[in-house]
Every structure is written in structure tokens, then in C-alpha cells.
Amino acid sequence: MRRGGGRLSRGPSRGLRRHHPSRSPGLGLVERPGSDTRPDRPAAFHCGWLLDGSGAGARRDVVLTVAGGRIDDIFPAAEGYQGLAPLDWRAFTVLPPLVDAHVHLFLSGRNDPVLRRRQLDPGPEYVFRHMADRIRRYLRRGILAVRDGGDHGALALALRDRYRQGRPDGFVLRAAGRAWHRAGRYGGVFGRSPAENQRLAEAVAADGRGIDQVKIINSGINSLTDFGRQTRPQFDPDDLKAAVAAAHRRGLPVMVHANGVQPVADALAAGCDSIEHGFFMGETNMARMAARETIWVPTAGTMAGCLGTLAPGSPEADGARRLLDHQVAQLARARALGVTVAAGTDAGSPGVRHGRAMATELGLMTAAGYCLGETVRCAAAHGARLLGLDRPGVLRPGAPADFIAVTGPPEALWKSLEQVRAVYRNGLPLSSSLALPGMTAGG
Ligand SMILES: [Zn+2]
Missing domain, CATH: 3.20.20.140 (Metal-dependent hydrolases)
Incomplete structure (x- = not known):
């Protein structure tokens, strides 16, 4: 059993934390993959919609949890937060990179x-x-x-x-x-x-x-x-x-x-x-x-x-x-x-x-x-x-916690992909630094 009393339990629910991906560190390179134990690292996301990449249609109102850089669980928000305090991503559609x-x-x-x-x-x-x-x-x-x-x-x-x-x-x-x-x-x-x-x-x-x-x-x-x-x-x-x-x-x-x-x-x-x-x-x-x-x-x-x-x-x-x-x-x-x-x-x-x-x-x-x-x-x-990537491109328990968030429902995807609001890799947001060492002129 993954939820409640598991690795992610943070005691009594603190409810949703208001959080907008746009205010999180901007996109870019690099945060080294690591543990998700830092207190400022979200471990759960209440997603408005989730396209898991399996070919299935969008799921409405689900909670995606992360542990150890991997997706731990995906479950309907209606089941309650299981002691977690997910980020409020109800305005966003989440999908694989x-x-x-x-x-x-x-x-x-x-x-x-x-x-x-x-x-x-x-x-x-x-x-x-x-x-x-x-x-x-x-x-x-x-x-x-x-x-x-x-x-x-x-x-x-x-x-x-x-x-x-x-x-x-x-x-x-x-x-x-x-x-x-x-x-x-x-x-x-x-x-x-x-x-x-x-x-x-x-x-x-x-x-x-x-x-x-x-x-x-x-x-x-x-x-x-x-x-x-x-x-x-x-x-x-x-x-x-x-x-x-x-x-x-x-x-x-x-x-x-x-x-x-x-x-x-x-x-x-x-x-x-x-x-x-x-x-x-x-x-x-x-x-x-x-x-x-x-x-x-x-x-x-x-x-x-x-x-x-x-x-x-x-x-x-x-x-x-x-x-x-x-x-x-x-x-x-x-x-x-x-x-x-x-x-x-x-x-x-x-x-x-x-x-x-x-x-x-x-x-x-x-x-x-x-x-x-x-x-x-x-x-x-x-x-x-x-x-031949070492990740499946599907959001499922056990897969690396790589996902992106865009504004609005999935029907708006063709427009909203123009402005991706968050990119997570191994459960961590990519940082605001877009420095690419060795890739600039003379570098
Ligand atoms: Zn070509």
C-alpha cells in the first residue's frame, strides 16, 4: 500500500497549498536529480487534469505523488489527500515531457x-x-x-x-x-x-x-x-x-x-x-x-x-x-x-x-x-x-517523476503548450538557470 502512513505521509493534512507553477523556479537546466526530502520540495500535486501518456484520455482531479524521484502514486482527489499537502495545480493539465x-x-x-x-x-x-x-x-x-x-x-x-x-x-x-x-x-x-x-x-x-x-x-x-x-x-x-x-x-x-x-x-x-x-x-x-x-x-x-x-x-x-x-x-x-x-x-x-x-x-x-x-x-x-530513452514517457507509479504542467484543460493543449508552466524531472523543477556550459560561443 502506497498511500497514508507511507513514505509521503506528512502528518495531519494541511490542505492545499496555493501554488502556481509560474512562480516556481523558472525553466531551465539544471537541478541534479536527488532525494525529495528537502522540505521545500513538493511531494504531491493536485492536478486539474492528467494525461498519463498511455493513450488514455484525461483524468480529472487526481493527486500525483512523488517519492525518491519517482512517481509514487496517482489517485482520485475525491479519495482525500491521505495526509499529504499537495500543491494546488487544479488549474493545470499535467502530462509527460x-x-x-x-x-x-x-x-x-x-x-x-x-x-x-x-x-x-x-x-x-x-x-x-x-x-x-x-x-x-x-x-x-x-x-x-x-x-x-x-x-x-x-x-x-x-x-x-x-x-x-x-x-x-x-x-x-x-x-x-x-x-x-x-x-x-x-x-x-x-x-x-x-x-x-x-x-x-x-x-x-x-x-x-x-x-x-x-x-x-x-x-x-x-x-x-x-x-x-x-x-x-x-x-x-x-x-x-x-x-x-x-x-x-x-x-x-x-x-x-x-x-x-x-x-x-x-x-x-x-x-x-x-x-x-x-x-x-x-x-x-x-x-x-x-x-x-x-x-x-x-x-x-x-x-x-x-x-x-x-x-x-x-x-x-x-x-x-x-x-x-x-x-x-x-x-x-x-x-x-x-x-x-x-x-x-x-x-x-x-x-x-x-x-x-x-x-x-x-x-x-x-x-x-x-x-x-x-x-x-x-x-x-x-x-x-x-x-531509446531510459524513461517510458508514461506517468505511472514507479516511473521517473518527469512531467510538465500547462494552463487550462487538455482541450486547450495546442495553445497552452506554447507556455509550459512547469517542467519537473526526477521530481524536481528544472531551475531558472539556462546556462549550458560548453555550449556558448567560445565555451
Ligand atoms: Zn529531416
Whole structure:
């Protein structure tokens, strides 16, 4: 029995303490995980609503208790406070921290052509400074882990290495380094090609850098003016299969950028771990993904972002709108077929801004028929699984006490995620200091 007389009992109930997350220490990095025995550390929270990330709908008026950095219990407030003195979070919705499963930290997502050109080769210190700022934006929105899909300078990977030398702050950056693409095909901005006469599998096997996952680009990108145009796979299917096997032998998962029926089919047959984008992949591929439990990262919001950068009424805007509708329709089919979807934004793409794009992506899942609890599961638990995090992304007894609070009921989530009011990790609020040692210019 967990409650009443347990570790958390603090004697006679003192009732609710008025407490607003906004007045608690602001967001940031770092409080070292530790015990929750300090008297100013809340051990219980009366939550107005709780989305536990399991896929279930929101629970109303529950008490969440914390002990030893872990969730101790979750129970209806109607049962009484069991001798606890919870913080008053009745105005807030509590949910697990989110994971953005597809970003490019080296790009801003602004649609300024001059800036975008400059971002491609501005010198590493400029990029490091801006990447650190983007990570702060993720933290402010309760996104505590991102998976970077690559850049031609492997700068996100270098940032991760700098960042590892700093204090532990709970933010996880998984980096692919440089993505692989075929010479002469799409993808140069995000990576490199195997050497001449070198097979992809040889290149993957020979790449010694300490990456977190291998990123392979196996198709082109969508056409805004030729709706539904599909591009050939970039790599020979046998080579692709050998490359995935080589990565797996190194203990590395493989994310494959693939649009169109054949590029996706080849990636699935090769045994990849996730399909990125997957526009026009079709239902047969989705059924295969469901059967193999391959994770899909649809990045539907890329088309919403793109749409926002185009002149209304232009053929390109019309094309982006159709692509967006197409991907939402595929999402609806994927849900029906039981495909595991992880939320990824492709932040850094034109019009797709770091941090704030997550709400757009989740809103599109809702448009595809996902209920609120399911969208949170895609953005938390499925992301956690894809990134191999050591926490489940689900709020349940025994799990690390990682959670975020936003204002208002869950129906307002798409707006309220813009202003996350509290972020807790291991039962402790992240501190107001946003210093990222080693991540600033010259640091
Ligand atoms: Zn990408």
C-alpha cells in the first residue's frame, strides 16, 4: 500500500497549498536529480487534469505523488489527500515531457533566404550559439529530448559532445551526425555520400564517429507543383539492407528518409527502425510497418510550415495544401492499421520553428482522428522508445517523476503548450538557470 502512513505521509493534512507553477523556479537546466526530502520540495500535486501518456484520455482531479524521484502514486482527489499537502495545480493539465523525434538543430526554420544561405556555412561557433538557443526553446515547451536527423557539418553531433561535458541537465540530444545520400541526389545539406566505388554498407560500417543513430536518405522530396510525384530509391535494395545490418551490428538504430512506395518498401525490407516522412508510401507499406512495428515519423507539419511561407493562392501554396491533406489522410489510415507513430516536426525546415512546431504536429494528428491521449502517447512514449530513452514517457507509479504542467484543460493543449508552466524531472523543477556550459560561443 502506497498511500497514508507511507513514505509521503506528512502528518495531519494541511490542505492545499496555493501554488502556481509560474512562480516556481523558472525553466531551465539544471537541478541534479536527488532525494525529495528537502522540505521545500513538493511531494504531491493536485492536478486539474492528467494525461498519463498511455493513450488514455484525461483524468480529472487526481493527486500525483512523488517519492525518491519517482512517481509514487496517482489517485482520485475525491479519495482525500491521505495526509499529504499537495500543491494546488487544479488549474493545470499535467502530462509527460515531450520528445521531438525529428529535428535539424543547425537550421532555424525561418524562411529568410539570406539567413538560410548563411546558416549553411556560417562557421561552427555561430551555429553552436543558435543551436543552444533552440534547445532552450525546446526546454521551455516541455520537450526534453530531440533526435537530430543530420547536417552536413555534423554540428549537432559536435554540440552533443560539448554538451556531454557540461552538467547533466536532463535534456537528451540524439544525433545522426551526417546523413547518407547518393552523390548527385537530394540530401547534401544534411550529410554526405559514400566515396566513389564505395557501397553504402561499407561507408556505414567504416564510419567511426560516436553517433546515436544512422540516417539514410532513400528518396527525394515532395514536389509542390507536381502533386504525387515519386522519386526513385537512392540506394540499391541489397546495399540498403547490408547498410542497416552494418548499423545494427554497431548497435545503432537506422532512420530512413523515404517518400513514395518503392523507397519506403525498400527501407522496410532492409529492416530500418523508422520511416521519416513517408509521403505517398501507401497502405501496403503501412500494413507492413504495423506488422514489423517499424515506427513512422510523418512530419506532416512540414507542409503546414511550408504553406505558411508561400504566397496565398499560388500553385505552390495549393500544392503544399494538398500534400498536407494527403499526409493527414495517411495518418488516419495509419491509426486504423495500428502503425506506431512518433511525433517529429522536422524543425529547421522552411516555416517549421523549433519548439513551437510540436503543437502543430499534434494538432494535425488530432485532425487525423487521434484522440488527445493518443497524440500525447505519440509525442512522449513512442518518441521515448524511438530515442531509446531510459524513461517510458508514461506517468505511472514507479516511473521517473518527469512531467510538465500547462494552463487550462487538455482541450486547450495546442495553445497552452506554447507556455509550459512547469517542467519537473526526477521530481524536481528544472531551475531558472539556462546556462549550458560548453555550449556558448567560445565555451
Ligand atoms: Zn529531416
